[in-house]
Amino acid sequence: MAAMDKVVFLLDVDNTMFDNDRLIADLMRHLAQGFGSARRDSYQAILEQLRAELGYVDYLGAMQRFRLANMHDTKTLLMSAFLIDYPFADLIYPGVAAAVAHLRQWGRTVILSDGDVVFQPRKIQRSGLWQLVDGQVLIYVHKEQMLNDVARLYPARHYVMVDDKLSILSAMKNAWGTQLTTVFPRQGHYALDPGNIAAYPPADVTVEHFSDLLKQDFSALARSSAG
Template sequence: MTPPSATVFLIDVDNTLLDNDGIIADLRTHLEQSFGAESASRYWTAFEQLRSELGYVDYLGALQRYRAEESSRGMSDSRLLLMSEFLIDYPFADRLYPGALETLKHLRQRGPTVILSDGDVVFQPRKVQRSGLWDATEGRVLIYVHKEQMLDAVEQCYPARHYVMIDDKLRILSAMKAIWGSRLTTVFVRQGHYALDTQANAAYAPADIAIERIGDIINLDFPPA
């Protein structure tokens, strides 16, 4: 059995390392330019419905739901395939936040770094790979539907005496802190629309540490490995 590490750093992807709001804005522009505002609006309706049901963003799942409606309206499959191609071939590396890769390199000197993300089992791994985050964490990637409910699995994969969770969602940090308590240091990154939703965040206790951008991690005093 692998002995536990002193500290394992768990790091979210969307709006923590990767500007997911920017990706959505690019997709919104592409849909409106390629398919028109009305069709784009129907896709985003399906998108938000699915996000509400699942609790995470599922671009391709929303596209499947949208496809069923658009096919009934006479949209050809070839046009729908062009829409999926935009998502699959998107240059995710261009949407990494400044300092994201440097942050991962910095943390690796202090303990194992592990991507811990919500998402589906097809598109989210591709996003992590094409952005360069898979290689930057040496393949230590965990993706679950609700990661805050999978802490036993996280601990089994990467045992540690202490964990640090870095995320833009205070709800996630609060849920994990309730389970791991003093074994977990929570780092709240104020990036993206979830982090900036002060009304929603008021329902949760503050994180142990709050920073304005992911690159600020290098200024935190984590002990070396």
């Protein structure tokens, strides 16, 4: 059993510390240039279908399904190279490393992300985020349903969850109540969608960018969790 921390900061990846909207835009531009707009649209439709089925973005799974419909076109074998070789470190939001270091003065920092078992770990590793949290990385299909596992691996008196999706923050708040402080960075298309904002209660803390956490003082929270 791991020793109990006073505070554990749980950090989402996509559109929280990493500009995933830009990754998708770059991928779609690459597909249009290399394979034509019709093939791009076909892949994007499969990607959205898989997102609805799985609850996360499965880029490589979508490529596999796309290839099954285009078995005679050998060019499709080159589609995955763009994602595998992408310079992920270029998409880390400015100030992320400093903000994570700022949080660590009050508690452990742990990545808590949704995603598949192949591409999401590679993205986190190649971007440098894995090293930034000393390898303390959790990836689930539906992380909000895995809170018992999170608490077992990283027991704490209090948790802080930083995520761009109010739906995730709301589900976790319902489960953990006052043991959790929710932080909502208004980055990416989910966070800026008026429908998403209206559908869920506001987070405990709202910031415009992840780097704005440098202005947050969690010392009182750490003191109250000490006893």
